[in-house]
Amino acid sequence: MHPAPLSAPLPARRSVLRGSLAASAALALPAAGLGAAPALALSGRPRAGWGVQTGDVTTDSALVWVRADRPARMVVETSATESFRRTKRWYGPLLGSGSDFTGTTALRGLPAGEQIHYRVLLADPDDPRRTGEPVEGSFRTASDRRRDGVRFVWSGDLAGQGWGINPEIGGYRIYEAMGRLDPDFFLCSGDNVYADGPITGSVTLPDGRIWRNVTTEEKSKVAETLAEFRGNFRYNLLDANLRAFNARVPSIVQWDDHEVTNNWYPGEILGDARYTEKRVDVLAAWARQAFSEYFPISTLRHPGGRVHRVQHHGPLLDVFVLDMRTYRNANSADDQTRDPQGILGAGQLAWLKRELSRSRAVWKVIASDMPLGLVVPDTGDGKPHIEAVAQGDPGAPLGRELQIAELLRHIKHRRITGTVWLTADVHYTSAQHYQPSRAAFGDFEPFWEFVSGPLNAGAFPANALDGTFGPERVFLKAPTVANVSPAEGYQFFGEVDIDGGSGELTVRLREQDGTVLFAKTLQPGRVGQ
Structure with a gap:
């Protein structure tokens, strides 16, 4: 796609560790200045x-x-x-x-x-x-009792467009706000790092103010070696807010494009002059290794492991984590009338249909690293190619939309209830309701898609909607100009709260400080809401 440290215990919901944030801070890295990050001394004990x-x-x-x-x-x-x-x-x-x-x-x-x-x-x-x-x-741990309920937060896109760790504004402050909600876990919807986005010491804002970044050697250029990809993941861990959050909130992590390079697809040969290594498959292999080293992900721990997986979180929730990078076809005009590979690949689509059919959870969250009905272009080579699913033609499904149509048809005909789509990617927050009566393709049940992000990156104007699946934008907050810095706001995360008694699922779209912008409550087992 285009582009104050925690100091007090978080509020409790069940049994919560008191004081661990202070312990985490006491063991944190030395405070970084406004320039280069400090090196770790090797004397003494590990x-x-x-x-x-x-x-x-x-x-x-x-x-x-x-x-x-x-x-x-x-x-x-x-x-x-x-x-x-x-x-x-x-x-x-x-x-x-x-x-x-x-x-x-x-x-x-x-x-x-x-x-x-x-x-x-x-x-x-x-x-x-x-x-x-x-x-x-x-x-x-996830509860095996429905009455305990589930609460989690989600977002994506960290240190993008040159906006890195700025100590003068408190670093990655959004993690403090997410932590205050005491979530059961954090779902990161991708772009955990911007391996293609160098970080400079300072950036002059439109009003003349100076944004100052912590810098490291590995973040001074685009990542092309394993050491440079590893350095991108280490960079974010220089932030005390993120380390304190990690110590208290488990994660479910997926990847998107910027873990490798912007809008990448398998087999691509880059035309970007910043790169001496032009083969995306080589870059993706290094990125995948670094990604697997820096996140605790069960399915990536062995050779041949994968990013896509289903995380069972008790009787109320299954999270289906998608990988829209590894198996996709090349970005193109995306107007073909037959497309068995699509954005998921035939194998992942079959897996997803099978696992959704097997799920007995009340709610099935589909964690998608890209939106469905928002037109996300790829103009990197000067051609009007498509980066996500929707290609701007509001008619019958074409290109990658064919695969999504097959999935939505499967969900309807297998009578799978409780599906909700969550994503980030586009650097703003919105809520879309998909309705067959508004759609060119109507063989599906209505569903919701919620978008939230970025965590700390440039914010961008809203993308156009594609009418193939009948989306209606019910809520939107986005800037009117591109690459608005985090100093101006427009940093977002979402919260999902599933009530253990009623089974109701409430989505809240929140600003960086936790302010609620929009809320929607869905009823369990109900079709057509």
């Missing part, structure tokens, strides 16, 4: 200055992530209490240069619906008794 994070949490399992500053053995201790009076120890991998000193440890057999307190120890490989200062965190 250190986990990049924080900890958890991912792909279920009712009885979770993945814990850490990065060391040198070779170290990862050890995780868990407890039911923050005092760690009784602990269980989990031995993780040896962290070395082959994984950029990152590692993930799987925790299994956890109690459902409970707060898990954990701490990560890094042990000297030659002397296991020598360990660094533990880094603490906590998370809630």
